[in-house]
Amino acid sequence: MTRMFDRLIRLLAVLCVLAGPALAQDAPDADALPAMLVADAVFVEDGERLIATGNVEAFHDGVRMTAGRIVYDGTTDQLIIDGPIRIIDETGNILVATYAELDQGLQNGLLSGARMVLDQQLQVASVEARRVNGRFTQFSKVAVTSCLVCGQRKVPLWQIRASRVVHDQEERQLYFDNAQFRVLDVPIFYFPHLRLPDPTLPRARGFLFPTFTSSSLLGVGVKVPYFFPIGRHQDLTLTPYLASETRTMGFRYRRAFRSGDLTIHGALSSDTLMADPRGYLFAEGEFRVLQDYKLSFNLKGVSDDAYLNDYDISGADRLASNLSLTRVTADSFMDTSILNYQTLRDYEDNATQPRFIADYRREQRFFPSFGGEFRLGTDVHGHLRQSKRDTDGSDDDTEIDGRDVTRFNAEFSWRNRWTVASGLRVGLSTHLWADRYITEDDVTSDAEVSRAIPGVAIEFRYPLQRQGPRGGRTLLEPIVQLGWVGGERLKNPNDESTRVEFDEANLLSLSRFPAADRREHGTTVAAGLRWLHKAPGGWSAALTLGKVWRETAEPDFSLSSGLSDTASDLLIAGRFANPLGITLSARGLLDEDGLFSKAEARAGWSNTRMDLGASYLLLVTDSDEDRTQRQSEWTFDGRYQLTRNWSTSGEARYDLGDDRLDRVGLGLQYRNECIQVDLQATRNYASSTTLEPSTEFDLTVALTGFGADASGKEYRRTCSF
Structure with a gap:
């Protein structure tokens, strides 16, 4: 037995x-x-x-x-x-x-x-x-x-x-x-x-669930993806799109490597909107190479300015392609990149835009025996335009036709901080910049200019902290910085620093220009006040105020930058968050008349059932930034779980300057343990002469239970007898 x-x-x-x-x-x-x-x-x-x-x-x-x-x-x-x-x-x-x-x-x-x-x-x-x-x-x-x-x-x-x-x-x-x-x-x-496939198979060859579409531009159609697994580390998805006004083949190729990953996606279309075939191609990847270097690229190309909008692929009006090699360690940073821009804006010409850009940046930190921190930074930049016409400034059409720029910048700096009596924090930084600029195809600028200029800054911080009896904490920190930069403005063109942002990050910078083709000169005083509070109930708040005074006005600062006068606009930035999921953040520049010259705000409310958000943006008229009229808009987005199985989503963008809707979208989803239904409706109100307003309806019905990505376990119901 x-x-x-x-x-x-x-x-x-x-x-x-x-x-x-x-x-x-x-x-x-x-x-x-x-x-x-x-x-x-x-x-x-x-x-x-x-x-x-x-x-x-x-x-x-x-x-x-x-x-x-x-x-x-x-x-x-x-x-x-x-x-x-x-x-x-x-x-x-x-x-x-x-x-x-x-x-x-x-x-x-x-x-x-x-x-x-x-x-x-x-x-x-x-x-x-x-x-x-x-x-x-x-x-x-x-x-x-x-x-x-x-x-x-x-x-x-x-x-x-x-x-x-x-x-x-x-x-x-x-x-x-x-x-x-x-x-x-x-x-x-x-x-x-x-x-x-059975539910345990994550990657199975075959058709994926179709999407039924209705577009005011392309008509009624259907998208039927087909998935091809190619071994364990790569796959291909082909998506035929057949509609009354188009025949399109979309694709996506993915491959995972031991050191990184690659994704290529695009489409080729033949439609009634244009006589010639149309399409787009995007490729992106990221790889780890020797000695902690990271190689990444993001390449984008499209056949015409309207394709991405017509097929609801992207709302981008400029496509940036880049290839970069980066290395970051505890004491050094290196980044080298090549970029190419393709503008889709109807008022811009690719021939006169700086399309081809090359950058090399490196920064190294050293800690000498006498204390403090020594930094050595280098920056090499060049950009080219396809046009070779000289810039002569005689009319608006040729102001920047063919200007090509190359610059070499180096910075040597030493900085340190001390705590003195009564908790006062004192910081000192010294700088030496060496710059060289080469300009071609621009008769209004010197062909080659060079300089070496010094700079010094001393700052004082007096952090005051209080802890309440119930555990709440408050920090109040006044900040004052006195800075000086020698030299004077060179006769080289301002190609990279035409858009300046004044915010908390650069309040104490000696130069608030975004690139090294422009620097601030003379004596400046910056003052700020930082307040932080964390309550025992879990809510927190922060407020930052800042202002800058300078010896002489800087003409290269635009009006809306808030820095164009000898006294800057008042910088105000704040945030709030509480345990209920409510978050508020805002930043703005308040001028001497008590009006905002630039402002942005975001409010959100998020919990397990909903995620709601609203954003506001304000930009005043500024000819230096090619903005001929005031821009202000509201953006709304949200998701709400109506019931366990039903949810809805929405988005809207309203242009207050033109008093019109730019975009509105609504979505409705039903899901249980065996089916998922998604209905999306979107309306785009295009204002460009190259784009047409469009209305899109998308319907996707998916049966859960086939393939690992279609699980409906969390929506499983129970029987009641």
């Missing part, structure tokens, strides 16, 4: 592996893995039949099987199991049957009244199932669904009926013969043969 019992245990171990619906591809060695059989009674009949009855349970390698009775015939190595049979593997897959009979070697057998649940999602119910070659399970007269079915007379929202379904345990695929797709038990589609 002991010998027969050992053989039964080994066979049960193999049975648990073979009968498990979605286990490993290769069955493990049963002798190497322990198994256990528990039953109310175990006895031997005629010396060759071992019978276990009453609450029979078998355990092996995370798999559990329960049955009413197990009979093992030692002469034929045949196993007969009476139900109810239930097998659960460690991943949650379930196989239920009323009767099972497996032949010699347990590679083939019959299971009556079989029902399989894959990954706690997909249910396969059949009259009977057969195990074939230890790999395939053949189901006869099958119903497949991932919807919850409650009661005897209830029907699932959707199901697939088939005369036969074969589950390939090794490839994790389901093959259907004579399949009917039914909605509420009403036949909708018929497929003589159909292949679908």
